Amino acid sequence: MTDLIGVNQVFSQIALKKLAYFGGSTLGNDIYYMKEFLDLMINIIGEDKLIHLLMSDSSNNKSVNNRLGNQWNESKGIKNRLKKFDKIVDKTKRAYDCLNSIDIKKKDTKDYKYYIKNAESISMIKPDMNSLLVFIIDNCSIQKMTIKDEDFKRIYNKGYKSFGDFDKRRVGDKPVNKE
Amino acid sequence: MSKLINLLINKRIEMYNEMLLNNHYVESVWHFYSAYSMCVSIVGFNDKLMNKKNSLMKSLLKSLSNGKFDFSIYNKLVSHINKDMKIIEMAVRILEKKKEDGDFFGDTYQRGMFAVSLYD
Numbered sequence: 619m620t621d622l623i624g625v626n627q628v629f630s631q632i633a634l635k636k637l638a639y640f641g642g643s644t645l646g647n648d649i650y651y652m653k654e655f656l657d658l659m660i661n662i663i664g665e666d667k668l669i670h671l672l673m674s675d676s677s678n679n680k681s682v683n684n685r686l687g688n689q690w691n692e693s694k695g696i697k698n699r700l701k702k703f704d705k706i707v708d709k710t711k712r713a714y715d716c717l718n719s720i721d722i723k724k725k726d727t728k729d730y731k732y733y734i735k736n737a738e739s740i741s742m743i744k745p746d747m748n749s750l751l752v753f754i755i756d757n758c759s760i761q762k763m764t765i766k767d768e769d770f771k772r773i774y775n776k777g778y779k780s781f782g783d784f785d786k787r788r789v790g791d792k793p794v795n796k797e
Numbered sequence: 798m799s800k801l802i803n804l805l806i807n808k809r810i811e812m813y814n815e816m817l818l819n820n821h822y823v824e825s826v827w828h829f830y831s832a833y834s835m836c837v838s839i840v841g842f843n844d845k846l847m848n849k850k851n852s853l854m855k856s857l858l859k860s861l862s863n864g865k866f867d868f869s870i871y872n873k874l875v876s877h878i879n880k881d882m883k884i885i886e887m888a889v890r891i892l893e894k895k896k897e898d899g900d901f902f903g904d905t906y907q908r909g910m911f912a913v914s915l916y917d
């Protein structure tokens with residue numbers, strides 16, 4: 619049993635929200651939130667510390683984790699792959715933002731087809747990124763926390779609808795009068 | 798092993814079932830394989846058919862964006878899902894064993910400390 623890395627309450631809440639959206643969405647949009655979570659946690663833990671932890675891992679998945687740690691800064695390492703991944707994931711996020719929540723149920727719409735076309739560029743099974751995700755969660759204090767059920771379904775149910783207290787609008791749209 | 802990972806896997810499987818019931822086949826497959834990817838990293842399994850499954854999914858998405866959902870590709874993926882369910886079972890068993898051993902949360906305090914902050 620190893621000591622856990624303490625995460626600030628505020629950051630852990632942000633991280634949990636990102637994990638909830640990751641768990642509740644599909645087709646590339648989940649990978650966007652997963653990547654955001656990874657970026658946040660890498661900055662919280664610290665890159666050097668994370669590399670050291672990955673290299674000294676002795677769990678069931680130690681072969682993958684040790685490789686990730688050893689090849690971190692190489693051209694084919696996870697650091698560069700995460701950077702390259704940014705552009706692809708941004709496209710899928712933008713496509714998802716165009717969707718109405720109804721579009722997810724009606725698959726013949728133009729926006730849904732555009733979203734699906736963007737999802738084609740993302741592979742479904744990503745063992746390296748997932749092992750990094752599992753490793754980071756396992757080593758941080760957020761592992762003992764839970765996520766509300768409603769948070770998981772927020773992204774799926776809302777789609778392109780107003781989110782919390784914010785009015786989500788496309789650029790150029792007129793503001794809605796609430797009177 | 799953590800409670801949070803257990804929760805994420807359970808949710809993914811739950812969503813997989815829900816999507817399947819609502820006839821969202823592509824989303825259901827994606828949910829399943831997201832859970833599977835996490836389970837692979839828990840078990841430490843090296844999947845040799847990973848590229849094949851990824852390409853099957855891509856061709857399924859291609860067929861959907863062309864306006865025709867290809868059920869033959871979907872059936873191939875379903876046959877893979879039936880086999881891959883064993884990996885999820887293995888991962889869940891590992892998590893349950895950790896829970897029984899009391900290793901579910903890890904140490905929440907630094908070693909050498911004689912008190913735990915109640916703030917957390």
